[in-house]
Amino acid sequence: MLKKMIPAAVAGLLAANLLSGFFAGDAKKGKEVFEQCGVCHNADSTEKKMGPGLKGLFKKGKLGNGKPVNEANVKAIIDAGGNGMPAYESILSKDEKDHVLAYLKTL
Secondary structure (H helix, E strand, O other): OHHHHHHHHHHHHHHHHHHHHHHOOOHHHHHHHHOOHHHOOOOOOOOOOOOOOOOOHHHOOEOOOOOEOOHHHHHHHHHHOEOOEOOOOOOOOHHHHHHHHHHHOOO
């Protein structure tokens, strides 16, 4: 029985990895979307413009609000805005937000 379960488990893990890569954002497209963010945020430094500089964002332990840096928390900030930043929940599509997150991970 165990011998039959191992190949099925391996196949399931491979499928999950392929699907997660399929739905991941594209950093190159994210850089294009980020151009509108670049008015207020530096991508190449941590120096503040109107909003914080985002270089190394995903290498930091915590966001300015004290929450851990992860996709869900960064996306929540993009969606909700705050501190002068507009809410992008209905401005950017899900794919555009995924692309921006992929780009932010490269900074």
